[in-house]
Amino acid sequence: MARVFQVPAGSSRSGARRAAGTPAGPAPAPARASGEQKAGIVAGYLAPHPPHLVYAENPPQNEPRSTGGWEVLRWGYEELRRRLRAHRPDVLVVHAPHWITMVGHHVNCVPNPRGISVEPIFPHLFRYHYDFRTDVQLAEAIVDEGASAGLVTSALREEGVRVDYATIGALHLANPTWDLAVVSLSANNNPYYYSDASLAEMETLGAATRRAIERTGRRAVLLASNSLSHLHWDTEPELPEDMGVERPFTHAQYAGDMELLQTIREGPTSRLRDAVPKHIEATSSETKAGSLTWLLAAMGWPAIAGDVLAYGTVIATGNAVVEWVP
């Protein structure tokens, strides 16, 4: 697929942007009392966001009601929630493909995003009332580090931008009580022009995210809000949660997902540098939006295996819940 946005890291063009409008760096990190747990990235999760999973759960924040469905994936998320708690993070940092920014990588720096997110593609499944707290200091630090690394970046400070379902979906499914601070990153791609994210830029953004987390002294959990194989139906059954028709789009799509997950389960993550682009080519994987590459780069491509907590299809797309603990 074509890649529209190919501004090389450190180019003079992005340098001009840097000078024009990036914020000053954040205040120094709060000192941690001795005995407190170590700062840094404490875990990373592949946390797919199909709105169907939120819909199926019937949480109070979401208006539509369902009779359930997609249980195995949701049980995987229940396990994720238990593990996430045990990591005792300060903040959840999420990269999501449906906050689509055509120019650059944006970070939500609004202190308290709130409102209703009626999803234009799935309004019958997802009308979610959100109200969360941003870790503004970390958010600004990511903008700053990204810009210093030569990326085109932007700090969103305007109230009123609707938070997308991929951001809300991953955050809700990982932490439905929303009692942790959040940093939300956009995806620099453009589906109606069929462009993919530049995976090279996601490496740079991941490294910048890591530096910002270290600089601010946070214990962070990262969420890569991506599905896997991404061909799917273009119509829907009468009952959206009709599991009688839920299945992979093709065997090839399923097999492509299994090959990737096998590589994840075996580790080390460095093998995914080749495996992810190959998987995108084979399955039109949503990881083309870059969230998974961002996550692994932020974690420094650790020499570990990932733990696959669940796999299932949603309107035929492949979805896996995966944990990496460095």
Add this chain to the structure above:
Amino acid sequence: MIPAALVPAMPHLLAGDPAPSWAELATATRTVGDRLRAAGVDTVLLLSTQWFTVLGHQVQCDARLRGRRTDENWYRYDFGHLEHDLAVDTELAHRWADAIDAAGMQARRTLYDGFPVDTGTIVASRLLDPRNQGRWAMVSCNLYADPSAMAAVAGAGVRAARDLGRRLGVVAVSGLSSGLTGRWITPAEDRVEDVHDRWNRKVLDAIRAGDRAEVLAMSPQFGEAAQADSQFRAFAFLDGAGAVDRPGEVLAYGPIWGTGAAVVWWGNQEET
């Protein structure tokens, strides 16, 4: 004879300090609005490729879409803050959804408080109808269905309007080539890269010549070589309405942040 137009989707047309190309495209879009009113159009069938969907064909059934959109990419500019107040011809919308179902496709009637109207729809409607006097019937652009599905959807809309005796206009809100400039530029820097520019001109030449078959035949290649907006489903939609089997008048063409954009009008042949 249904009057029809292709107009751009990008919000830069509403900039307070526009690039020359943005201003020309905006003026041309206003001209299209004047011509639709002069033609006595009751309701405009509208496709915006920025309302992209993946399941079935969503038809907007809310009678009044009033609100404010803060664009998730352009929020730092004046044109990233968009008020809208749109009157929907709900009788036609429901009839259109029924006709889509009857044609063997899946219509999805969209009626939700707080539904986010896309930037393309708002920009086009504000320029076409600055006094909010018009009525609209809107459908989403399914990116997973074959482009020809948009033709069938438009055909269903025309049949529904005919049943109701509406005087119809048809408008597709879409860009041409992509090549969006991936950095923050000043309006004066805006240009379409050469390969994309050649493709856009080739397509516009075929449109001027009224050669709909040629435009349809080159659309897949246009999509591939110039990453045309939504694989140029906009033209398939206009074609399905039977509106582009005559020469189109190119009122403006130029860059918007590196993408190609044009305003094209298909009216009476004597006019064009």
